[in-house]
Amino acid sequence: MWDVVVEASHNSDPDPANLDRYATGDALALMRQTLRSANDDDVTVVGEPVLDPEVTDISPQKAPDTVTILDCVDDSGWTEEESGAQSESPDPGEDQPRKVDATVRHDGLTWQVSQLRIWEQGTC
């Protein structure tokens, strides 16, 4: 999912075609809203995040269909520059990794990110 979102962010693509292969439900809506908002603001996005995912829960134990993931995402290198506006210098104190909670569900065919919560920087 992140690969698709990162690429779409670089291309100012508000709704990448294959995003719904990797994300569903609220996670899909969140990623679409995020890309759309960047597109609306006409910003240029560069770089990419550094992920550090960790599985915290698998359920049910037999034939699992839900996996809970705790990620610590360093997105200090995944930044945007507002076109036409002078880019603000980043606050060094905020360049900390952020916690991301995700739930990945199996719908019988594929695993998709269904829930996603992205916390502020410095939360992990």
Next chain:
Amino acid sequence: MLRRRVVLVLLTVSGVTVVPIPSAWADGPEFLGRAECGTHGGPGCNVSAESGQDAPGSAAQGGDNSGGGAEPESGGSSQAAAEPNCEQVAPGEQECETTLTEEDLGAEDVIVSAVAVAEDARDAMELPQPEIATSPAAEQPVLVQVPVWLWIDEDTWRPETARAEVPGGAVSVTATPDQARWSMGDDTTLTCDGPGVPYVAGRHDPAAASPECGHTYTRASTAQPGEVYDLGVEVAWEVTWESSEGGGELDPLVTTAAAEVEVVESHGLVEPTR
């Protein structure tokens, strides 16, 4: 002995409010800031799936505590928090209502949400005012050099519990009286680890000091304003909370009471006076 029970009914804000976020975003250059829903909110808190699947409260989210309990869209309306509002429904029994805020519901995870509910319940609890009891009784003048027994009436010294219903469970908050801090009015303060022993005539020796909590005045109160000592007590309550998701301690609560004690010198006693 009947125990008082505080029934706390917390109304939760249900439903999903989708608020389009204005695209004015100038807060830091990280792209992911647009998707953020942190402890203080963020654009990512106001997202709802168009598909309708994984709707808040659907069975699909059951058993998913770390990620699923904290859906941004479980926020509810952003109306201001209402003060807990308690109503006496029976002697010693209260029913309280409060409205959870978006912050309460959108907190870090279920455990933090439960803490927020527990704190609301703690704030809404109405603890009994300690009832001061002394022997000799404070209604009559007390003689200097006579041990005064101090205790809190047992009706006002016992745990109080409030229960709050939340989506997916309940949170109970219990306040337990722990210490009584007495100020005697003659610059003496004492801390008693308990309510103190009630003096029982015939069982206790009136000349003996209380084994747990007492004071002996050595000077008459005639020099005081009103010719009485201002007796005060602060009862410190330990507050804990419990839910199926966990539990812990909350900030202590304090209740207070005051009384006046007139202390006189016995003319029958040979007491050196200044």
